[in-house]
Amino acid sequence: MIKMRFSTILILPATIISAAVIPPVSIDPSLIPAFGLVAGQDPNGSGSCAGANNVLIPCFCPPDRQEFVEKVNSAVALGNFLGTPVTFNIDPLAQSNKDRLDHATTSLIVLQSFNGTRGVGCPAASAPTILNQQKQSANLIGRDLSDNRELTEDAFMLGV
Numbered sequence: 001m002i003k004m005r006f007s008t009i010l011i012l013p014a015t016i017i018s019a020a021v022i023p024p025v026s027i028d029p030s031l032i033p034a035f036g037l038v039a040g041q042d043p044n045g046s047g048s049c050a051g052a053n054n055v056l057i058p059c060f061c062p063p064d065r066q067e068f069v070e071k072v073n074s075a076v077a078l079g080n081f082l083g084t085p086v087t088f089n090i091d092p093l094a095q096s097n098k099d100r101l102d103h104a105t106t107s108l109i110v111l112q113s114f115n116g117t118r119g120v121g122c123p124a125a126s127a128p129t130i131l132n133q134q135k136q137s138a139n140l141i142g143r144d145l146s147d148n149r150e151l152t153e154d155a156f157m158l159g160v
Contacts, residue, residue, distance in 0.1 A: 025077040028092045029069050031103055035062040036129030051125035061122035063114050071110050081109050082118050097140040104134035 040059050042050035051057035062068070075081035076088045086106040089099045107130045114121030124131040 025073050025090060027069070027073050027076060027088070027090050029065075031088075031090065031092060032069055032072055032107055033104055033127075033130040033133045035065070035127040036132075037062055037126055039063070039126075051123065052128035052131070053125065055123070055125035057123055057126040061126035062111065063122060068107075068110065068114070071114065072107060075106060075110050081106075082113050082116070084109050084113070084118070086110075097137045100133055101137035101141060104130050104137060108134060 037051065039062055040049055043059050044056065047059060048056035049059040049061075051061070071081070072088070075086050076090065080086055086109055087102045088106045089102060108124055108127070110121075111127055111130070112121045112123065113119060
């Protein structure tokens with residue numbers, strides 16, 4: 001019984017220390033792109049609603065904006081979302097194409113796994129503004145590269 005209490009006492013400080021290591025992050029919500037859609041538009045009776053370009057999306061997509069901002073904040077503080085690395089410059093003055101690409105890519109990573117499981121969330125078709133920002137920023141960065149190479153579709157999704 002004494003051993004059990006002793007191990008509990010050792011675990012508690014370790015938990016407190018590990019929780020204290022994560023720095024608090026407060027992202028200006030204006031840095032997180034808008035979705036561009038409202039959830040629940042044109043339901044088809046089967047749980048799907050209209051998304052961008054007539055792509056069907058779950059009717060609960062996109063999620064509540066405040067809850068989304070909170071999850072993006074958490075992901076940025078941890079440096080990843082469900083194990084997928086994220087990069088996000090929280091300086092409101094940082095508006096380079098790379099920053100805008102990172103903001104959009106991080107937002108899509110969180111959106112697409114919003115329900116807490118990788119790939120279980122809302123598709124990019126539920127957030128056309130975010131997807132367009134990602135593509136436009138990646139194209140602009142691609143044109144600025146010294147070897148003038150175009151970014152691949154994988155690069156759009158990975159944010160490279």
